[in-house]
Amino acid sequence: xxxxxxxxxTTKSTIAVDRKRSLWSQIKRDKYLYLLxxxxxxxxxxxxxxxxxxxxxxxxxxxxxxxxxxxxxxDPWYYYFQQFFGGPYFVRLLKNTLILNxxxxxxxxxxxxxxxxxxxxxxSQTYKKLAQTFVYVPHFISMVVVxxxxxxxxxxxSGIINLIIEKFGxxxxxxxxxxxxxxxxxxxMHIWKEVGFNSIIYIAALAAVDMELYEAARIDGAGxxxxxxxxxxxxxxxxxxxxxxxRIGHLLDIGxxxxxxxxxxxxxATADVFSSxxxxxxxxxxxxxYSLAAAVGLFNGVVALILVLISNTVxxxxxxxxxx
Numbered sequence: 001x002x003x004x005x006x007x008x009x010t011t012k013s014t015i016a017v018d019r020k021r022s023l024w025s026q027i028k029r030d031k032y033l034y035l036l037x038x039x040x041x042x043x044x045x046x047x048x049x050x051x052x053x054x055x056x057x058x059x060x061x062x063x064x065x066x067x068x069x070x071x072x073x074x075d076p077w078y079y080y081f082q083q084f085f086g087g088p089y090f091v092r093l094l095k096n097t098l099i100l101n102x103x104x105x106x107x108x109x110x111x112x113x114x115x116x117x118x119x120x121x122x123x124s125q126t127y128k129k130l131a132q133t134f135v136y137v138p139h140f141i142s143m144v145v146v147x148x149x150x151x152x153x154x155x156x157x158s159g160i161i162n163l164i165i166e167k168f169g170x171x172x173x174x175x176x177x178x179x180x181x182x183x184x185x186x187x188x189m190h191i192w193k194e195v196g197f198n199s200i201i202y203i204a205a206l207a208a209v210d211m212e213l214y215e216a217a218r219i220d221g222a223g224x225x226x227x228x229x230x231x232x233x234x235x236x237x238x239x240x241x242x243x244x245x246x247r248i249g250h251l252l253d254i255g256x257x258x259x260x261x262x263x264x265x266x267x268x269a270t271a272d273v274f275s276s277x278x279x280x281x282x283x284x285x286x287x288x289x290y291s292l293a294a295a296v297g298l299f300n301g302v303v304a305l306i307l308v309l310i311s312n313t314v315x316x317x318x319x320x321x322x323x324x
Contacts, residue, residue, distance in 0.1 A: 138197075
């Protein structure tokens with residue numbers, strides 16, 4: 001009996017040593033690939049994981065002069081969360097963030113897929129490359145410039161939109177001070193800026209679809225629409241679902257740059273979101289509320305994680321496609 005147990009332990013030790021040797025040999029073999037990976041790993045450590053250390057100020061009475069470590073813990077520990085949830089702005093911020101992200105999910109998410117499908121049908125490579133260049137360029141334009149263009153186009157005095165309205169006998173409208181216009185303006189601006197660049201991943205997915213499937217569909221008498229429905233869409237479905245899961249994880253997260261560049265106090269009712277509130281409290285306020293801003297950011301992060309977990313689980317059960 002003892003000999004058998006000794007043999008088992010020896011076998012396990014041998015397997016562990018072999019695995020270590022195998023892993024080390026793989027690292028030595030692919031050392032240059034790992035070196036190429038190091039900058040990205042360093043980026044995530046420095047800019048994504050290291051800042052998590054600062055989340056503790058959500059539970060502290062943070063004083064910049066003392067630093068994070070020396071600042072005293074707040075009592076009760078949930079004070080800033082209670083202040084935020086019980087404050088006058090929470091319902092408005094939640095509503096605006098969900099509505100804006102809902103519009104983005106409804107309109108901005110499908111358009112890159114449609115654009116990729118359209119570009120995939122273009123036979124002329126010259127025209128295809130030219131069209132791709134035109135739709136990719138807006139992504140590389142600074143958000144400040146894009147917001148400036150939108151402001152100029154919608155100017156009540158000399159904006160081209162108002163000039164067209166006036167030309168057709170209508171009255172000029174100051175769009176940017178009308179709360180009801182802010183959401184459509186924001187969504188359309190985001191679509192124009194990002195739809196081309198976001199289509200890249202779907203174009204790559206389309207390139208990976210086996211061409212023999214199209215040939216088999218044509219032999220079976222399938223036309224272009226049936227090929228699209230029965231070959232193309234199923235081929236890129238895993239990519240679409242993965243991107244959808246990631247997008248759902250950002251339902252409470254929306255970039256503050258465009259919001260702050262476009263909104264005004266009169267449009268806060270429809271434009272103010274979590275990220276713009278955090279920016280005002282942490283940067284623009286005469287008495288910056290760093291701990292409160294950190295609490296809001298932590299709340300967003302936790303909700304995003306829960307949404308990703310839920311959507312991933314549902315997707316795995318329904319479609320057998322998931323992130324993990």
